[in-house]
Amino acid sequence: MKPGWEESLHFSPERQGVCDGMQAVILAGGIGRRVFPLCRGRPKAMYRLLGKPLLHYVISSMKGVDEAVVVIGKNGERIREYFGNGEKYNVHLEYVQQKEPLGMANALLCAEKLLKEEFLLVNADDVVEQDAFANIIEHHKKSDADLILCYKEVEETEKFGILDLEDGRVKRIVEKPEKGKEPSNKAVISPYLLPRSILEYIRKVPLSDAQFEDSIQKFIEENLVEAVEYRGFFASFKYPWDLLTINKYLMKKHVKGQTIKSSSVSERAIITGNVVIEEGVKVLETAKLSGPCYIGRNSLIGDDALIRDFSSIDEHCEIGKNCEVKNSIIGRNCRIHGSYIGDSIIEENCDFGFGSVTANFRFDEAAIRVKIGNKKIDSGLRKLGVIMGSHSKVGINANIMPGVKVGPRAVVGPGVTLYEDLGEGERIYVDKKSFVRKTGPPDEPF
Structure with missing residues (x-):
């Protein structure tokens, strides 16, 4: 095994070095x-990338933190079971249950009994580098501010809470301003450094989707609030396609060189670029892995298959003969036979029949729009394939158009060209065609 691969996925002593306690x-x-159809039956924080849950990478970025309270909700026991008390991660973890998904403010109230006088608030779906934590803690050590925010300069200001600053002091936060009306390009991101007294403000604000943001604004009006800039990587798992951005970042950070563990790799297979092949993998003749890419434990890469461009294939998958997988995330226990999978996100336990294709590009080259709820959302991506929930099946010679979502346990029948989303448990088939069968000389007309 190449030194550094496993180590890069676990915590280093330097994570503890900024501010003990x-x-x-x-x-x-x-x-x-x-994020539907993804994460049905499990928290978003447990979505796996490079064989680890997303929360693993969030915790690994928390430089200067040695204890954390994890607020869990529905199916949150999966988080507790995986991370335990945090001992193997060099951080002490405790858990509290949020019985109903009532937002960030309510989550803090659920954790009230365990809160210290000051703490960092972290979203389990936000991925940043260690500098985000180091910067805000260092600023806190030399500042008299009552609350400190972290910001990053962005272009799409309409998607964030935007800071209005004056001489380094936060005057207000404008939530998702209209284009041209934003006070700056400084977007508030996780982490936040909060005082325990923020709970008093939360209690004064009515329950709503914006209760946390409104509480922060009330606090700003009565206290000294400052902000510290962060210039590193930031992405939030808000929509399904955000996983492609996060996956690419993690591969660039962790997949360096070629790591081939105890696996069976044909001498005729071609492996180029940065590649990780976990234990028990079989790579058959003339298969090509063009990194960066990741192959999870006990997976099979068939003859003449091509895996390329930031593709992550989780454990126990079968990528059959003549498949091509490009810039895609494939969950555990998937079986794909003679298919093209491009710029797609496929959850665990899915099957693709021979000749199936995930289209990922529009003829007009426009950004691909995806239906979220009752609205079409611009993904900002010119290439985006299928977003597929777990335990779904695709028949032979089926085609799925760009940005289409297929719900969990759905079936796309043989020969179907799917233009619209398919809901959970739905099935779609082509009507039977009639055929004329006749015997006689081949030149006899019908």
């Missing part, structure tokens, strides 16, 4: 309506 509150109780 800092507490974090990790919000992991959301139900993720916007």
Whole structure:
């Protein structure tokens, strides 16, 4: 094994070196309506990338934190079972249950009994580098501010809470301003450094989707609030396609060189670029892995298959002969036979029959729009394939158009060209065609 691969996925001693004793509150109780059809039956924070749950990478970025309260919600026991008391991660973890998904403010109230006088608030779906934590803690050590926010300069200001600053002091936060009306391009991101007294403001604000943001605004009006800039990587798992951005970042950070563990790789297979092949993998003759890419434990890459461009294939998958997988995330226990999978996200236990294709590009080259709830959302991507929930099946020679979502346990029948989303448990088939059968000389007309 190449030194550094496993180590890069676990915590290093330097994570503890900024401010011993800092507490974090990790919000992991959301139900993720916007990421449907993904994460049905599990928290968003447990979505696996490079063989690890997303929350693994969030915790690994928390430099200067040695204890955390994890607020869990529905199916949150999966988080507790995986991370335990945090001992193997060099951070002490405690858990509280948020019985109903009532937002960030309510989640903090659920954790009230465990909160220290000051703590960092962290979203379990936000991926940043260690500098985000180091910067805000260092600023806190030399500042008299009562609350400190972290911001990053962005282009799409309409998607964030935007800071209005004056001489380094936060005057207000404008939530998702109209284009041209934003006070700056400085977007508030996780983590937040909060005082325990923020709970008093939360209690004064009525329950709503914006209760946390409104509480922060009330606090700003009466206290000294400052903000510290962060210039590193940031992405939030708000929509399904955000996983492609996060996956690419993690591969660039962790998949370096070629790591081939105890696996069976044909001498005729071609492996180029940065590649990780976990234990028990079989790579058959003339298969090609063009990194960066990741192959999980006990998976099979068939003859003449091509895996390329930031593809992540989880454990126990079968990528059959003549398949091509490009810039896609494939969950555990998937079986794909003679298919093209491009710029797609496919959850665990899915099957693709021979000749199936996920289209990923429009003829007009426009950005692909995806239906979220009752609205079409611009993904900002010119290439985006299928977003597929777990335990779904695709028949032979089926085609799925760009940005289409297929719900869990759905079936796309043989020969179907799917233009619209398919709901959970739905099935779609082509009507039977009639055929004329006749015997006689081949030149005899019908």
